[in-house]
Amino acid sequence: xxxxxxxxxxxxxxxxxxxxxxxxxxxxxxxxxxxxxxxxxxxxxxxxxxxxxxxxxxxxxxxxxxxxxxxxxxxxxxxxxxxxxxxxxxxxxxxxxxxxxxxxxxxxxxxxxxxxxxxxxxxxxxxxxxxxxxxxxxxxxxxxxxxxxxxxxxxxxxxxxxxxxxxxxxxxxxxxxxxxxxxxxxxxxxxxxxxxxxxxxxxxxxxxxxxxxxxxxxxxxxxxxxxxxxxxxxxxxxxxxxxxxxxxxxxxxxxxxxxxxxxxxxxxxxxxxxxxxxxxxxxxxxxxxxxxxxxxxxxxxxxxxxxxxxxxxxxxxxxxxxxxxxxxxxxxxxxxxxxxxxxxxxxxxxxxxxxxxxxxxxxxxxxxxxxxxxxxxxxxxxxxxxxxxxxxxxxxxxxxxxxxxxxxxxxxxxxxxxxxxxxxxxxxxxxxxxxxxxxxxxxxxxxxxxxxxxxxxxxxxxxxxxxxxxxxxxxxxxxxxxxxxxxxxxxxxxxxxxxxxxxxxxxxx
Amino acid sequence: xxxxxxxxxxxxxxxxxxxxxxxxxxxxxxxxxxxxxxxxxxxxxxxxxxxxxxxxxxxxxxxxxxxxxxxxxxxxxxxxxxxxxxxxxxxxxxxxxxxxxxxxxxxxxxxxxxxxxxxxxxxxxxxxxxxxxxxxxxxxxxxxxxxxxxxxxxx
Numbered sequence: 001x002x003x004x005x006x007x008x009x010x011x012x013x014x015x016x017x018x019x020x021x022x023x024x025x026x027x028x029x030x031x032x033x034x035x036x037x038x039x040x041x042x043x044x045x046x047x048x049x050x051x052x053x054x055x056x057x058x059x060x061x062x063x064x065x066x067x068x069x070x071x072x073x074x075x076x077x078x079x080x081x082x083x084x085x086x087x088x089x090x091x092x093x094x095x096x097x098x099x100x101x102x103x104x105x106x107x108x109x110x111x112x113x114x115x116x117x118x119x120x121x122x123x124x125x126x127x128x129x130x131x132x133x134x135x136x137x138x139x140x141x142x143x144x145x146x147x148x149x150x151x152x153x154x155x156x157x158x159x160x161x162x163x164x165x166x167x168x169x170x171x172x173x174x175x176x177x178x179x180x181x182x183x184x185x186x187x188x189x190x191x192x193x194x195x196x197x198x199x200x201x202x203x204x205x206x207x208x209x210x211x212x213x214x215x216x217x218x219x220x221x222x223x224x225x226x227x228x229x230x231x232x233x234x235x236x237x238x239x240x241x242x243x244x245x246x247x248x249x250x251x252x253x254x255x256x257x258x259x260x261x262x263x264x265x266x267x268x269x270x271x272x273x274x275x276x277x278x279x280x281x282x283x284x285x286x287x288x289x290x291x292x293x294x295x296x297x298x299x300x301x302x303x304x305x306x307x308x309x310x311x312x313x314x315x316x317x318x319x320x321x322x323x324x325x326x327x328x329x330x331x332x333x334x335x336x337x338x339x340x341x342x343x344x345x346x347x348x349x350x351x352x353x354x355x356x357x358x359x360x361x362x363x364x365x366x367x368x369x370x371x372x373x374x375x376x377x378x379x380x381x382x383x384x385x386x387x388x389x390x391x392x393x394x395x396x397x398x399x400x401x402x403x404x405x406x407x408x409x410x411x412x413x414x415x416x417x418x419x420x421x422x423x424x425x426x427x428x429x430x431x432x433x434x435x436x437x438x439x440x441x442x443x444x445x446x447x448x449x450x451x452x453x454x455x456x457x458x459x460x461x462x463x464x465x466x467x468x469x470x471x472x473x474x475x476x477x478x479x480x481x482x483x484x485x486x487x488x489x490x491x492x493x494x495x496x497x498x499x500x501x502x503x504x505x506x507x508x509x
Numbered sequence: 510x511x512x513x514x515x516x517x518x519x520x521x522x523x524x525x526x527x528x529x530x531x532x533x534x535x536x537x538x539x540x541x542x543x544x545x546x547x548x549x550x551x552x553x554x555x556x557x558x559x560x561x562x563x564x565x566x567x568x569x570x571x572x573x574x575x576x577x578x579x580x581x582x583x584x585x586x587x588x589x590x591x592x593x594x595x596x597x598x599x600x601x602x603x604x605x606x607x608x609x610x611x612x613x614x615x616x617x618x619x620x621x622x623x624x625x626x627x628x629x630x631x632x633x634x635x636x637x638x639x640x641x642x643x644x645x646x647x648x649x650x651x652x653x654x655x656x657x658x659x660x661x662x663x664x
Contacts, residue, residue, distance in 0.1 A: 009532030455527030
């Protein structure tokens, strides 16, 4: 629940109105200016409509130096950020050869696998020499190696489902798989026992109910599927139940026939809020109304739960109740790609139908090896307890950082134990101010504004890693506090500092 | 310091969902009031004339933004709203919601203030009446997706 001071809300709208007005003025003057100059493209249609990239040209380009900063080292706890300069007011940015060493608060490096790891990296280099960087073919042609088979088994065992399928890109996992599972026309696949060939039945009418703050990959997959999409209020099981009841009662849009398949799509940790999904309530509602549950654990797998098995372990939900579990390996495992875990029938069906499996190049073999080794480290199967240490450290770090930020008076979102913490900025001018001030002090933060977040709710998103030490976090807190004072984002009153408390935060363990 | 809760909406259209957050109505009214003060200080006219100028400027700006411009300023919603004006997009096309009622009321209230402070004299009265008539008719539920005489229709 986001609590905004009323004056801040009004002033944010004023600021955006001013930026919008200035952008329109500049567009008009550019149009008058260009009317005089000739162009030799008569008869060609414009590549993009003038107002479609209004936001990019007039708002995003002005603060472009805060986004997309190139780095020149592995994204560990400290990272080398390449310096850039611009001669035309941020319209184009040129890289220099210098780089600054900054504290990295932006990478999704939850368990610290983002840089050299003493167990994983030698195995990955061996696999790179034995296989090659790319398999150069899709899974069904010549792209399945023994490492791929081992990876799918390993992922299925880790997540707690009978079988899994792995694709080479996390975004493509959602946008290629959701259209296969559900659509305007739903294929229903039965494998009767003893019969090898699947029988497919064609049914009309699929419904997708997705959380209002789901990631773009899910929105793309849902739109691409052609099924009817309904949205329920973020993380509110009561509203989900109301939407389900309404839709089941009304049936399909024009014919009012009953829906053939209903799928509810939620995420484990929402990356812009740091909130953990209310999975037990949602699963019980879906069971009551016989809807399928699709859980996207991109940020939560490997980062939360006692053994890192994600939100199901944290909230005590039986994995057999969640029908389709999806996740990515980019965040906690230091690799690339995504997976879908489910029943054996489901995975078999996906292997016949999913275009990401049939036509896309398979995940590169060294990356697959990195995932296998990372899972082994997390589960302690490499013979040390580094995995358990990492999981304990990320939980400690997240809770410490969040508590300290809240004590300083910042508005921090997210539940306890979640390694993602957005600090609310609201005003559009504070977005570049906060980002540049932190970079000046050698702390690299990620700021997000409209349209990735709602208009009012711009934020700076901090991602804590298990490789951050206590000194790193304390330095980060000092820098963020100073930048916060300068930009005025301490919207809540700071907790009163007691003498012992001050001593505690400075004493190093 | 007064705090207000921001509940996340179910509107997926980022062009219109900003209108569902708290503080928009107050900002709108404050912008109108401050522009009246601005007009008074620049043109040095009577308060009634200033209200007429504000009303007519408000009419032209909001007609262009709400009922003329179509589509969204972003490219990544793949043009599904390219045939709809902003007025047809808000609240997912549902008619007679609180936001729509508020936006219909504002030009009417402005009209009443402008005509009262100019003592109902012509030609201001005629211009003001024309403006408010066009504004209110454009916001009727029956005018949803209607293009009169093909004005502003797509090719």
